[in-house]
Amino acid sequence: MGADVVETRLIDGKAIAAELRAGIGRDVAGLAAQGLKPGLAVVLVGEDPASQVYVRNKAAQTLEAGMASFEHKLPATTAEAELLALVAALNADPAVHGILVQLPLPGAIDATKVLAAIDPAKDVDGFHVMNAGRLAVGLEALVPCTPLGCILLLKRVLGSLAGMKAVVVGRSNIVGKPAAQLLLREDCTVTIAHSRTRDLAGECRMADILIAAVGRPEMVRGDWIKPGATVIDVGINRVAKPDGKTRLVGDVAFAEAQGIAGHITPVPGGVGPMTIACLLQNTLTAARRQARL
Structure with missing residues (x-):
């Protein structure tokens, strides 16, 4: 490696997310003084353990930021029509500024239909086709939380991203595609790569900014x-250890990236904390827009 060895700096998503949440808390207090309390409704259907933990964290941080938290926990046997009726009621509730239906949903429920039923103005996950379309054509939109968090981390460590070559590995509607749109908005030159990309390693080696979002443990090698390069690792994969326990790893082979990447997010403690902070940011943004403030 010789002359190419660099000092790799960790991007502390936990600390940056805490700063973001503190700023949101100040803004929420300012809105409260004007008689507006942003409210976030989270709907959980079924008993998925990871979803339960995530929803609990969301509720705690929502309250900590001074917002109203509305939790709706429904059994896995809930009918699609019942869930759609709840979404309609939340759309009509003026105290609710953001609606999040936790995925995955039980197999009998069409997630696409449920997400499409959410009022785009309250779609704080940024998954509604109207928000996706508005983002694509450069209009004001609510943006998916994880890619928004990635961009905030990049701007924190790099400042302006203009002119940089960015490669996004992964093309999901939740991370890959919106991340690419946001990078374009920051004047990056963007490539979306995926499992069918020829010479994926070669594409990645061109990147000043590399976002890995494929859900495959340590697929991106050092x-x-x-x-x-600055590496943003979105992956959260649980893998077995020799002792039978498990550990969390990202989509990037973290140990191999040391001494090569200029900056890298750890897993855990990188992108993850930013996702919930950006959910709160989106709820604040939605409340302001709905109140025309």
Whole structure:
């Protein structure tokens, strides 16, 4: 590696998310003084353990930021019509500024239909086709929380992203595609790569900014990374350890990236904390827009 060895700096998503939440809390207090309390409704259907933990964290941080939290926990046997009726009621409730239906939903419920039923103005997950379309054509939109968090982390460590070559590995509607749109908005030159990309490693080596969002443990190897590049690892994968326990790893081979990447997010403690902070940011944004403030 020789001259290419660089000092790799960790991007502390936990600390940056805490700063973001503190700023949101101040803004919420300012709105409360004007008689407006942003409210977030979270709907959980079924008993998925990971979803339960996530929803609990969301509720705690919503209250900590001074917002109203509305939790709706429904059994896995809930009918699609019943869930759609709840979404309609939340759309009509002026105290609710943001609506989040926790995925995955039980198999008998059409998630696409449920997400499409959410008022785009209250779609704080940014998954509604109207928000996706508005983002794509450069209009004001509510943006998915994880890619928004990625961009905030990048701007924190790099400042302006203009002119940089960015490669996004992954093309999901939740992370890959919106991340690419947001990078374009920051004047990056953007490539979306995926499992069918020819010479995926070669594409990654071109990147000043590399976002890995494929859900495959340590797929992106150290020698795929351009020396000095900034690496944002969105992956959260649970893998077995020799002792039978498990550990969390990202989509990037973290140990191999040390001494090559200029900056990298750890897993956990990188992108994850930013996702909930950006959900609160979106709820604040939605409340302001609905109140025309």
